[in-house]
Amino acid sequence: MLISRRNFLKSSAVLVPTFASLPLVFRRAVASSIVESGTHTTAYPTSPYPDRTLVVLQMAGGNDGLNTVIPFTDSRYYDHRSYLAVPGEDVLDLDGEVGLHPVLDKMKLLWDEGLLAIVQGVGYPNQSYSHFESMHVWQTADNDGNLNEGWLGRYFRELEGMEGSALPGLAVGRRTTPYECSAVDAPMSVVQNINRYRLAGSNKQRSEALMKLYGGSSLTTPYGVLLDNTLESVYKSSEALQNANKNYKSQIEYPDTSLGKSLKVLSAAIIGGLGVKVGHVTIGGFDTHSDQIVEQPDLLREVSEALYAFYQDLKAANKDQDVLVMTWSEFGRRVKSNGSGGTDHGAAAPMFLLGSPVVGGIYGERPDLRNLDKDNLRFTTDFRAVYSTILEQWLGASSEAVLGSERFDPIPLLAVS
């Protein structure tokens, strides 16, 4: 039983005194029901590419870019990295100049098929070396740290016509809403564990009473709108996702890792046609101040294997043309390794864009190891140019509306209009 709040509102006048007093989500629901009856028109933009999905993979903690896409032909890399450096003969050569860490062998397979775009030297001016400040910059796409909504949250806010979609935004495998997807009423669902993502003991009377409570008194509390919207998302998304997951029969074996499990759930939702516009998964642990030689390869392997299975799965379901994957991390790491077998916080690092929509290859300029900025790599591509590429060419949204007035020209790495 999927209770539609809109239907509920139509059929009940309790606690809904006037149109103007409704929280935003209600107003929209009512407004769109008016649209349907032909008495009102709206200028809300709808997505020109309703079938497309962006999947964001956050590598939290600051992934060491130098040991991910390795400049194995540059002797300075070996000078700086002592025993943390990956020997040239082990590196998976991409273009004779840089290569992938050997644990990224599955990524290399994608590269060989032209499905992997690497943007080198991505960063931003006045790099922050704080995890949280730098994440905030990436997530809000605002260098000044003034904005309190994520860039994809702002995208959602501009986007309308999602009433038919059960899961416009879906974050899997984490406990909090990803900040890049957050906005006051962004339609994000967060699923930590698919097996637990169902309401226990739910029945119609109780659910209806609960909706009255959420639509009513919580208007007067600071978190009222958040709680309202979230309850609606609970009802809508849990049933839809359970159904999609039940019908999902994948032939692809995913690695038994938390990232593998998360991407599998995301795949079930995408293949099940739940209207996912933005999917989000996270892997943490990249803050390798020590023992990097053990820890980073495990994490990179987890990323590589899970993404490879995800791609194969989408391809088997003939959905691969509709899904673009982007990875990011809040910063790279210090060029010179520290004394504890690790690396401290750094600056520029590469990003991966992956899937059938990309034109495989290496983009952007490789940061110069001879010209460091206080021991750190200088960025050569602003991350907002990557966002702009995705917004304009993949999501069909206005990058100015989301990123602000400063113009970032798209990078020609997508094989789409």
Next chain:
Amino acid sequence: MALDKDRRAFLRTAAKLGLSAGALVIFEQACSQVDSPSRSSSVLATPQSRVNPTPQPRVTPTAQPRVTPTRQPRVTPTRQPRVTPTAQPRVTSTPVAYPTATPRIVPDPVVESTATAEPTVISTPHVTTPAPDDSSITDQRVRMGHLLRRAGFGASRQEIDRFLDMGEEKTVSFLLEYDQVDDSDVDMRLAALNLDPLDHSLKDLQRMALIRMIYTQRPLQEKMVLFWHGLLTSGYKKVGRGPYMLNQDELFRRHALSPYDGLLKAVAKDPAMMIWLDSRVNKKNKPNENFARELMELFSMGVGTFTEFDVKEAARSFTGWSLRKKEFFFEENQHDFGQKTFLGITGNHDGTDIVDIVMGQPITSQFISGKLFEFFAYENPEQEVLAELASTFNATGYSIKAVVEKILTSDEFYSKKAYRAKIKSPAELVAGTVRTLGIETHANNFGSNYVTPMGQELFNPFDVSGWPEGGEWINSSTLLNRLNFVNAVSKGNKRAFDYDLVTSLKSNNIKSTEEAVDYLLDLCLDSVVPDQERAVFVGYLNGLVGGDNSVNALNKSRLGSLMYLVMSSPDYQLG
């Protein structure tokens, strides 16, 4: 707050801390600074809207660098008059006995209040934009409920009644002077679990912590342990098995209200922290910056208040702080004895000096006061509130106890702006629910079944920043798991949640469905519920009983359903 009352509170604090006459003068100066100009006018003048659906005007992204990378001239940290840490005389008055859960006999105040049929104490008009309201909560019972939720983990009706008899002022000092309170009951409950004392799994650690939150007779101490675990955090996934996380938990309990400099120095040498932030591998000529950075960014000063150079110099100062046989050990030949310049102060610093210099920064008092105020009262405190707390902090030798006392006795804490202004954290929701209902439980798997799925894996935060804050607690997954927890409680499986609501209602002389609703609203929501919302509860219960609105219709299943609705309500998610 009247000036005289405020000053009395100061003097009382001062007397407890054994302050010198000189320090008292500083107290009084701080008092008069705060009291003039009128605090209320300036507080009223800054209504900060927390939920802001309209985009803020953008600043051009390229305009300003966030942190100027060049060094700025720093104010030389001036030493505040210090109280010697040992000069905290115990309160000599007779130890307070914890209110025991004696069953109430006659008459029941709640039944009386339902007779007047006006349970709504805060009469917020039903549909209005929330506006910060700094007027005070007046109803004593509501104030007490608020205090015990914020300074503890909620309370059963019996507890609330006993504390009301004691009065607000004595309750606050009872909470603060927890070392006078016998807490052997919780120790016996923990001992009965027969857990391995030397090597705890995450499951054991979580279970012990939850049992303490539920059954402790020292709620403020446990609340502070949760606070420190969130602020000075470490996590099991990196620290690993062994005694580390439990010892850190005990350290927080021991230092729950200790002066902050002492706590920070103890935490800097705490093995769990030394593993979590890599200080154990921070060596001469091979400094590791992890602890040095987070000491300033997360524990004391906040982001953007120091330079990368300060991070490097602080890291050098902590070199040689190492572990041997799972204990702190100073490895002299790995310590960098050279000169360092940290926050503008040059010297042959070691880690202790770094903490002292950090403590002397004016921003530190603001930072920690703000963290405490937001934890207990509400987010985005007014500048003058922070300034007042910061001056208390500095004038009392960095006393956390003095700041907490000041918060718990402030008008802001008891303002309508503070009431239900916070989302309950998962631990607060779970421990608070069990405590409020007086449930008997061994809390087996409460962590993995309930608290963790709501987004709080105790002893294993996602990263170095500790627990989420405010709205971050709520998303579709965590709200769903809140509802499922409430569903489990409402079913009342005897092995996990042993209580009997039917008998409680009968012994409290409840005669009708409407009275049953009011009983639960008093228990769970301080009876602060708008009429329309109360009507939903009454309508729902009456729908279940199908015409028979007498006490006979109130069986376990129907009451459970009603309880589910009350505890699933948006108001119950707020604390």
